[in-house]
Amino acid sequence: MYKIISKQVLNPTVTKMVIDAPLIAKKAEPGQFIILRTDENGERIPLTIADFDRENGTVTIIFQIVGATTNQLNSFNEGDYIQDFVGPLGTPTHTDGLKKVAVVGGGVGCAIAYPVAKKLFDQGTEVHSVVGFRNKDLVILEDEFKSHSNVFKMMTDDGSYGEKGLVTNALEQLIKEGNTYDEVITIGPLIMMKFVAKLTEQYNIKTVVSMNPIMIDGTGMCGGCRLTVGGETKFACVDGPDFDGHKVDFDEAIKRSRIYKEFEKHAYEESCNLLNKEVK
Amino acid sequence: MPNMKIPRTDMPQQEPAVRAKNFLEVATGYTQQMALDEASRCLNCKHKPCVNGCPVNIDIPNFIKQITEENFEGAYQVISESSSLPAVCGRVCPQESQCESKCVRGIKTEPVAIGRLERYVADYHNANNKEKAVKPKSNGHKVAVIGSGPSGLTCAGDLAKKGYEVTIFEALHTAGGVLQYGIPEFRLPKAIVNKEVENLKDLGVSVQTNMVIGKVLSIDELMQDMGFESVFIGSGAGLPRFMKIPGENLNGVYSANEFLTRVNLMKAYQNNSTTPIMHAKKVAVVGGGNVAMDAARSALRLGAEEVSIIYRRSEAELPARAEEVHHAKEEGIIFRTLNNPVEILGDDDDNVTGIKCIKMELGEPDASGRRRPVAVEGSEYVIPMDCVIMSIGTSPNPLIKSTTDGLDTQKWGGIIADEDGLTSREYVYAGGDAVTGAATVILAMGAGKKAAAAIDKALSEK
Numbered sequence: 193m194y195k196i197i198s199k200q201v202l203n204p205t206v207t208k209m210v211i212d213a214p215l216i217a218k219k220a221e222p223g224q225f226i227i228l229r230t231d232e233n234g235e236r237i238p239l240t241i242a243d244f245d246r247e248n249g250t251v252t253i254i255f256q257i258v259g260a261t262t263n264q265l266n267s268f269n270e271g272d273y274i275q276d277f278v279g280p281l282g283t284p285t286h287t288d289g290l291k292k293v294a295v296v297g298g299g300v301g302c303a304i305a306y307p308v309a310k311k312l313f314d315q316g317t318e319v320h321s322v323v324g325f326r327n328k329d330l331v332i333l334e335d336e337f338k339s340h341s342n343v344f345k346m347m348t349d350d351g352s353y354g355e356k357g358l359v360t361n362a363l364e365q366l367i368k369e370g371n372t373y374d375e376v377i378t379i380g381p382l383i384m385m386k387f388v389a390k391l392t393e394q395y396n397i398k399t400v401v402s403m404n405p406i407m408i409d410g411t412g413m414c415g416g417c418r419l420t421v422g423g424e425t426k427f428a429c430v431d432g433p434d435f436d437g438h439k440v441d442f443d444e445a446i447k448r449s450r451i452y453k454e455f456e457k458h459a460y461e462e463s464c465n466l467l468n469k470e471v472k
Numbered sequence: 473m474p475n476m477k478i479p480r481t482d483m484p485q486q487e488p489a490v491r492a493k494n495f496l497e498v499a500t501g502y503t504q505q506m507a508l509d510e511a512s513r514c515l516n517c518k519h520k521p522c523v524n525g526c527p528v529n530i531d532i533p534n535f536i537k538q539i540t541e542e543n544f545e546g547a548y549q550v551i552s553e554s555s556s557l558p559a560v561c562g563r564v565c566p567q568e569s570q571c572e573s574k575c576v577r578g579i580k581t582e583p584v585a586i587g588r589l590e591r592y593v594a595d596y597h598n599a600n601n602k603e604k605a606v607k608p609k610s611n612g613h614k615v616a617v618i619g620s621g622p623s624g625l626t627c628a629g630d631l632a633k634k635g636y637e638v639t640i641f642e643a644l645h646t647a648g649g650v651l652q653y654g655i656p657e658f659r660l661p662k663a664i665v666n667k668e669v670e671n672l673k674d675l676g677v678s679v680q681t682n683m684v685i686g687k688v689l690s691i692d693e694l695m696q697d698m699g700f701e702s703v704f705i706g707s708g709a710g711l712p713r714f715m716k717i718p719g720e721n722l723n724g725v726y727s728a729n730e731f732l733t734r735v736n737l738m739k740a741y742q743n744n745s746t747t748p749i750m751h752a753k754k755v756a757v758v759g760g761g762n763v764a765m766d767a768a769r770s771a772l773r774l775g776a777e778e779v780s781i782i783y784r785r786s787e788a789e790l791p792a793r794a795e796e797v798h799h800a801k802e803e804g805i806i807f808r809t810l811n812n813p814v815e816i817l818g819d820d821d822d823n824v825t826g827i828k829c830i831k832m833e834l835g836e837p838d839a840s841g842r843r844r845p846v847a848v849e850g851s852e853y854v855i856p857m858d859c860v861i862m863s864i865g866t867s868p869n870p871l872i873k874s875t876t877d878g879l880d881t882q883k884w885g886g887i888i889a890d891e892d893g894l895t896s897r898e899y900v901y902a903g904g905d906a907v908t909g910a911a912t913v914i915l916a917m918g919a920g921k922k923a924a925a926a927i928d929k930a931l932s933e934k
Contacts, residue, residue, distance in 0.1 A: 215689065216688060219687065219688060233744065235738060235748075236645070236738070260746055276682050277682065278682035278688075279684070279687065280687060281684065281687060409644060409710075410684075411684055411687075412869055413710040414712070414727060415712045415714070415726075415729065416727075416730045418714075425716070425721065430870075444822065448723060448822070450821075451723045451724075451748075459746055459748075
């Protein structure tokens with residue numbers, strides 16, 4: 193069992209939790225993920241590590257409430273215990289030798305982009321961060337990004353905060369202003385990563401995307417997380433989650449992410465009803 | 473005197489039409505009278521050929537003799553001298569190609585049903601013996617076991633009985649390895665696996681779940697920082713193979729590992745499970761081994777209307793146990809042998825709609841001694857399907873190899889180990905599927921047992 197040290201609501205749909213997991217904290221690197229189960233009957237869900245504190249032995253997760261499991265997880269409070277918490281899984285994001293990088297985060301994907309930006313910034317890389325949200329209410333980690341970026345761009349779909357537009361608009365502008373990046377690292381919704389990769393392909397900038405497909409074990413055992421990258425099948429859990437954005441078959445990944453949509457919708461509605469009843 | 477008159481006692485089982493709709497155990501087990509009858513058929517041969525057929529050398533005639541004397545607990549004690557998982561082996565061992573294949577009664581009639589008797593004895597013990605195993609006095613030596621499948625459980629049990637302080641590290645959230653995630657409830661009830669794990673805990677074994685060795689801790693850390701003097705690697709062969717044909721990433725294509733893990737470990741067959749699974753109507757399982765049979769029969773129990781096994785060789789070459797094939801057929805699984813998939817077809821949303829197969833015929837024998845299947849040119853045809861399960865084998869997980877310097881492996885990933893299980897690293901042993909590639913529960917147990925004896929020898933001579 194893994195204790196929840198603290199819980200913080202970042203916005204109405206996104207929650208941050210700091211979990212007591214000293215062994216994982218000791219080894220974790222940006223880009224890696226954990227798999228958790230809320231209780232004995234829970235499903236296993238992967239969440240990327242948002243931060244870690246080796247000294248205090250904690251791992252931070254930031255999750256969006258999208259399904260039954262994240263809904264239940266969000267009902268837990270400080271001092272409660274999570275049944276299972278396993279990691280660090282996957283391959284860390286490659287950061288060695290990078291001089292200038294654009295980090296592009298979208299929505300809750302910013303929670304994963306942030307530790308990457310932080311590591312790059314702390315090692316002396318020039319970091320240009322572009323973050324995008326649907327609107328002002330959904331903004332997370334603004335201060336954290338600002339303090340770990342040389343250039344910071346905030347975009348919202350509706351213009352309620354920062355500039356109006358998509359992350360690709362801001363990134364293209366930065367490129368056109370003459371910025372040359374060793375790499376673009378982008379983490380967010382599949383559709384966003386697809387278009388970031390399309391943009392950078394035109395400018396011939398190496399682009400790394402972080403994939404978060406459906407998975408069970410996270411150790412290469414089930415193959416549920418497979419993707420087509422450069423015509424080859426790869427397992428996101430062990431070969432990734434980072435891949436060359438210009439080679440990922442995003443259309444396939446988007447379709448695969450919808451396999452259990454109906455089931456999840458049903459499970460989520462049931463979990464909502466259940467939790468609502470408990471509240472009464 | 474052995475009873476030469478009665479035939480081999482049939483195993484009572486659920487009717488095929490009934491069991492095809494539930495996940496309860498197919499074979500319901502001998503009654504006491506059946507066990508006595510069957511045990512009376514044993515000749516108690518002096519040269520005990522059956523014992524040589526058993527990978528862990530259980531003293532078979534002796535345990536059967538105890539049954540004839542109605543000393544069922546005594547029979548259990550005889551078995552447990554050699555085997556730590558009798559209730560498991562009595563159910564899933566391929567006895568027909570091991571102990572029972574050597575039985576003298578099998579020459580003229582049918583062999584003694586050794587496996588069924590083993591199961592009876594183990595179930596008797598589990599039902600009647602309320603005494604808990606006691607932790608032996610510690611000898612102060614610490615051993616780490618990676619993986620809690622059959623080889624790891626056996627190695628841990630044998631060492632714990634000798635007084636070693638054993639810790640099992642399991643990557644998943646529940647111990648048992650393939651016994652837990654792979655073999656379905658209707659063939660091996662999970663209560664039995666859990667009971668075996670509890671027994672080990674009573675013996676003092678510490679079982680740590682959620683520990684992916686190679687990620688959270690390395691073998692070097694276990695040995696240098698945590699004081700484990702020896703390590704046994706029983707990490708299995710969990711990496712699924714795919715055919716590399718078009719359409720394999722469509723929605724509705726599973727590896728057998730994923731499908732079975734969802735059903736077994738994640739309990740997707742229970743109504744209250746939060747784990748989603750596809751309830752397909754027409755299911756194709758590609759492959760002919762025991763895992764393929766398990767996947768096909770699980771799909772049927774989840775409500776599929778039509779389940780086919782697609783296998784490229786002929787029925788005679790099916791690697792699955794005859795009993796599993798027989799059970800699958802009884803339940804209505806369709807066997808499409810001498811067929812090989814060449815493509816999986818899907819609709820605009822990438823959902824599986826069918827499987828394109830090519831017909832095969834048998835040619836000259838290949839390296840395995842089996843006749844090589846050859847494609848019949850121009851014979852492709854499409855069978856409508858909405859789910860395809862790939863069950864064409866697994867290979868060892870590279871996680872440990874890639875994080876352990878000096879651990880030699882074969883090209884295909886198997887860890888190189890000698891007869892005792894010793895690897896290229898001092899005090900590091902390995903066994904089971906991690907060494908041999910996908911094989912059987914009992915062979916893995918045999919390897920765990922040998923390694924335990926070798927570890928005991930190495931550490932006591934240290």
